[in-house]
Amino acid sequence: MVKLRFHGDVLLSSPVLSVLKNALPHAEIDALIYRETCDMISGHPSLSQLFAIDKAWKRLGPVGHWKAEWRLLRQLKARKYDLVVVLTEQNRCAWLVRLLKPRWSVGPVWGGTGRFFKKSFTFLNRLVPDNSRHIVELHLDALRHLGIYPAETARQLTMPVPAEVQTDTLAMLQSAGAQLQRYIVVHPASRGDYKCWKPERVAEVINRLTARGEQVVLTAAPTADEQAMVAAIRQRLERPVLDLTGQLSLKQLAVVIDQAKLLLGVDSVPMHMAAAMQTPVVALFGPTSPVVWGPWQVPHRLVTVDMSCRPCVMEGCGNSRYSECIERITVEQVMSSIDSLLAETASSRAD
Numbered sequence: 001m002v003k004l005r006f007h008g009d010v011l012l013s014s015p016v017l018s019v020l021k022n023a024l025p026h027a028e029i030d031a032l033i034y035r036e037t038c039d040m041i042s043g044h045p046s047l048s049q050l051f052a053i054d055k056a057w058k059r060l061g062p063v064g065h066w067k068a069e070w071r072l073l074r075q076l077k078a079r080k081y082d083l084v085v086v087l088t089e090q091n092r093c094a095w096l097v098r099l100l101k102p103r104w105s106v107g108p109v110w111g112g113t114g115r116f117f118k119k120s121f122t123f124l125n126r127l128v129p130d131n132s133r134h135i136v137e138l139h140l141d142a143l144r145h146l147g148i149y150p151a152e153t154a155r156q157l158t159m160p161v162p163a164e165v166q167t168d169t170l171a172m173l174q175s176a177g178a179q180l181q182r183y184i185v186v187h188p189a190s191r192g193d194y195k196c197w198k199p200e201r202v203a204e205v206i207n208r209l210t211a212r213g214e215q216v217v218l219t220a221a222p223t224a225d226e227q228a229m230v231a232a233i234r235q236r237l238e239r240p241v242l243d244l245t246g247q248l249s250l251k252q253l254a255v256v257i258d259q260a261k262l263l264l265g266v267d268s269v270p271m272h273m274a275a276a277m278q279t280p281v282v283a284l285f286g287p288t289s290p291v292v293w294g295p296w297q298v299p300h301r302l303v304t305v306d307m308s309c310r311p312c313v314m315e316g317c318g319n320s321r322y323s324e325c326i327e328r329i330t331v332e333q334v335m336s337s338i339d340s341l342l343a344e345t346a347s348s349r350a351d
Contacts (some may be wrong), residue, residue, distance in 0.1 A: 001031045001098065003087045004053065006191065007250070008269040009135075010040040011276060012296070013087050014158045016139050019084075019150040021046035023143075030079060032096075039250035040269075043160035046054055051076060059113035075101060085142050086121070089113060094120035106142045112314075132291050156297055157276035161251050161258075167247075169255035176242055179257070183215040183242070184338075185260040188233065189226040190268035194316035194323045197266065199229055203236035205264070205329045209338070210239040217260065219253060219270065222246030222341050262342060264334070266326075267293055274298065280345045282337045287312050303329055303335035 001020075003013040010033050020029050028048040031041060037053040042050055057068040073096075081100055086093045086107040094117045097105045114171040118124060125142045134156075140150050173180060188202045206216050218233070218241050220226040230245045248256060250273075257263055257270060258277035265271045266284045274281045275298040283295055284303045289311040294302060304310070305328040316322045 001029070001085045001087065002093050003031070004090060005034075005037075005088055006269070007037050007040050008272045010034075010037040011157055011159055011269065011272045012022035012135050013139050014041050014044060014276070015043050015136055015150065015155045016087065016143065017041070017046040018156070018158060019140060019143055019148060019154045022151070022154050023148045028079075030081075032076070040159060043162060044158055045160065046158075048317065049079070072251065073099060087139050087142060089117065091117060097121060104146070106145050108138075108142065134294070135292050136296050138292075153237075157272065159254050159273060159276040161254050165249075165251045166255055169252045169351060170259070172252075173256065178217060178242055179215050180259045181261060183217050183260055184209060185217045185219055185257055185263045185265075185270075185274075186241075187219045187263065187265040187268065188269040189220045189229050190266050192267075192315060193225065194321045195266045195268065195284075195286055195288065195326065196229070197326055197329060200236055201329075201331055201334075203233045205334050205338075206233070206241060207238045208335055209235075209330070210237075210241065216241040217256060218243045218245060219248065219256065220245040239299060261345070262338065264338065271295055275300075280341050282334065282341055284326065284334070286310065286328055286329075287316065288324040289313065299341060300339045303316050303333050303337050304335055305329055 001013065001016055003010050010088055019031055029046055030049045030051060031047060032051045035052040038050060038052055051072060057065045060068060077100060081102040082104065084097050084100060084102045084105040086097065089108050097120045105121045106125055107121040108125045108127050123145045125145050127138055136155060160295065186206060188196060190196055209216055218230060220230045227245055244256065254273050254277060257274050257279050260279050262280045262282065262336055263270060263274040264282045267288045271281055271283050275296045278298055278310040281298055281300040282303060283300060287310060290302045305325050309324050310325045317324050
């Protein structure tokens, strides 16, 4: 399997590995992804080997970069693949298939896909641009083209966590005073700021939650923009929260989310991690489509506003990075969704 995209995209491809292994239990299944996304599927029970392209290779200079790419290609060729499933429409993926020369290969094509890419595969997974199916199902269409039809129970997201990471993270949470299975994780940030809600509204929701006795755990990436966003939120808080911003690896974040009774966030990788850990999700959606990118097979509530232009799949209104459809979401909408989901899932999470 080849998936050269961001963290959430890689996690959303994890059912492909599970379905392939179920259909071909004796097959060795490998994956090729970017190095930075390895935590999303490393340790997957269906994986034999995980290969990665490191974007840092570009800093090695032309010769060093070429040598690193050549080493990877030699490793892949040594595996002598019968089948290559490509889930990313990139010409480098097409070149890879041509160089590996598998017996069968399948790749995704859109209306504007070039002839070179199309001619590189034995099967083409034709995707309709305005498809109204979840991205997980679009990934699995690559297998359907091969006559492999996934069972409903095999389509869950999978993000394994090593036992030592689980143990260490739980100890850290307990040492910090976290009430396991009883706190709410708030992850307000995303790689795309146009998907995010204003800090003052996030703070107002947290204040309402803590006022009634809920424990809140704040999480975000260690990047400057996400730390600035959390700082703006904390300035407006009326009661203490457990702030783990920038302190967690992705595997540790998975444990923190797994131990929560609910995650509040936006269209970003922690939302998909919550789905993998089966933690209920309240997700705010603006320009992106919740039908395609929403929480997958997990109890959830989607918070949106009804605007004729959404989802526009743009980076804010007119690509301005300002999304009116996110700005119009109210604190009352979010609180109502949280209360509704907590009431629905209280008994199941307690079990």
